[in-house]
Amino acid sequence: MGINQEENLIDILSRLPVKSLLRFNCVYESWKKLISEPYFKKKYLNHAKNQLNEMYGEIPLPQIMCLLPISKIGRDVDASVSVLKGMLCVYYNNKKSFNLWGQIIFRVKYSTWFFAHATPPTFLPSSIYLLDFH
Amino acid sequence: MASSSSSSKTGLKKMLTLKSSDGDEFELEESIVIQCQTIKHMVEDGFSLIPLQNVDTKTLTKIIEYMKKHAEKTESNKEEIKNFNKEFVKGSFDDQFELVSAANYLHINGLMDLLCQSIADRINNKSVRAVREIFNISNDYTPDEEEKVRDEHKWAHEGGEFDESLD
Numbered sequence: 001m002g003i004n005q006e007e008n009l010i011d012i013l014s015r016l017p018v019k020s021l022l023r024f025n026c027v028y029e030s031w032k033k034l035i036s037e038p039y040f041k042k043k044y045l046n047h048a049k050n051q052l053n054e055m056y057g058e059i060p061l062p063q064i065m066c067l068l069p070i071s072k073i074g075r076d077v078d079a080s081v082s083v084l085k086g087m088l089c090v091y092y093n094n095k096k097s098f099n100l101w102g103q104i105i106f107r108v109k110y111s112t113w114f115f116a117h118a119t120p121p122t123f124l125p126s127s128i129y130l131l132d133f134h
Numbered sequence: 135m136a137s138s139s140s141s142s143k144t145g146l147k148k149m150l151t152l153k154s155s156d157g158d159e160f161e162l163e164e165s166i167v168i169q170c171q172t173i174k175h176m177v178e179d180g181f182s183l184i185p186l187q188n189v190d191t192k193t194l195t196k197i198i199e200y201m202k203k204h205a206e207k208t209e210s211n212k213e214e215i216k217n218f219n220k221e222f223v224k225g226s227f228d229d230q231f232e233l234v235s236a237a238n239y240l241h242i243n244g245l246m247d248l249l250c251q252s253i254a255d256r257i258n259n260k261s262v263r264a265v266r267e268i269f270n271i272s273n274d275y276t277p278d279e280e281e282k283v284r285d286e287h288k289w290a291h292e293g294g295e296f297d298e299s300l301d
Binding site: 005007008011012013015016017018019020021022023024025026027028029030032 | 235251254
């Protein structure tokens with residue numbers, strides 16, 4: 001048994017912020033494959049949920065989060081994206097949250113997004129979608 | 135007397151022996167050891183000498199240190215446990231990797247969480263090259279391929295210097 005045993009590796013990599021994870025695609029071809037596996041994404045999402053839980057404690061989580069391919073966010077979609085502990089979160093059609101989130105929210109631009117280190121928000125929007133990172 | 139499937143309550147603490155892959159034996163109270171799911175199941179099956187063929191003495195000593203401390207966990211010593219955890223994850227990457235393998239094999243979920251999160255935090259800002267060294271991986275991309283993969287998410291490689299150190 002070693003650390004490169006897939007199971008252990010997944011457990012470590014799935015805790016990384018999106019940016020590092022994508023940088024580490026370059027480490028090794030099999031890491032890149034691993035990171036794109038549906039199983040890995042599921043695990044990643046679970047950790048993301050746990051992080052949200054830790055941040056917000058007893059506050060009920062927003063409706064089910066899902067991984068959303070960036071390609072699905074069109075130029076004209078009214079959505080916002082922000083960074084939550086390195087996770088990318090998209091908020092749909094929610095002008096109110098857009099305003100309240102102020103500077104840490106950015107308009108999604110077609111096939112690209114802004115990235116910034118921001119402090120966590122103090123309230124939860126009704127729904128959170130995590131961007132798929134592929 | 136009502137019969138129960140659990141062991142008789144004699145007031146004596148039930149002891150178990152763990153044996154490392156190097157053959158060293160460690161005697162511990164059952165109440166400490168059952169944090170570990172793998173051992174818990176063996177205890178339920180009636181074992182009292184538990185050979186751990188995948189865990190060497192050095193690693194097992196650390197694991198026991200963790201289990202003993204966490205068995206003391208109460209509402210009032212949270213800070214103490216937190217500090218213990220902080221110290222516990224300070225070892226070299228190789229040692230931490232050994233511990234992850236052992237924690238996974240033994241199914242100690244709390245320890246798995248602690249170790250994996252700590253390793254993730256430590257490599258978070260490392261360069262690609264440093265991560266290869268740390269994980270003992272040789273680059274299997276050709277320079278062209280690597281460039282291509284890098285270009286897929288250029289922004290992930292931007293934003294300042296990445297840490298080249300290996301600790």
